[in-house]
């Protein structure tokens with residue numbers, strides 16, 4: 001075993017396979033197609049509990065974090081627990097957040113009601129400040145290519161975006177949009193240019 005560089009999105013299965021085994025998962029393929037099965041620790045534990053103990057997945061470890069959480073923590077919680085209970089367990093909000101996100105800062109999605117329950121896929125609750133959540137002004141693409149350089153899949157986000165915006169979806173398909181993992185690296189690097 002050897003530690004990998006801490007680099008987003010290193011934990012992604014196709015990136016892990018490339019980093020550890022130097023095997024490429026071709027577009028539209030699964031890790032199994034290159035002879036690999038990737039499971040995270042939580043999934044491996046859940047499989048073990050199901051097979052050895054006959055125990056279904058009834059709890060998860062959820063991180064409750066972000067600048068507006070009073071006491072950020074990792075909590076082991078029952079599936080079905082409302083997000084609001086977890087936030088309360090962490091001392092509540094410091095002040096009204098600008099946005100509460102289910103998931104991480106790059107791939108999470110905003111929630112409109114903190115009473116939604118923890119589900120099997122819940123990993124993280126993130127409370128952003130008003131300033132952090134402020135929508136960015138959209139600028140015209142200046143063709144700098146930074147989004148292409150950072151895309152871990154090797155896509156051309158700028159071509160996919162510009163053709164899609166013009167409704168030329170058939171042409172956009174030639175740039176493999178379905179291989180996008182929605183990691184957000186292209187949007188992050190692009191918006192950063194303007195701040």
Ligand code: SF4
Pocket residue numbers: 140141142143144145146147148157158186189190191
């Ligand atoms: S990083 Fe932004 S501005 Fe640069 S090429 Fe990509 S979309 Fe255009």
Ligand code: SF4
Pocket residue numbers: 150151152153154155156157179180181182183184185186187
């Ligand atoms: S979100 Fe952007 S950087 Fe990430 S895989 Fe999709 S196109 Fe590439």
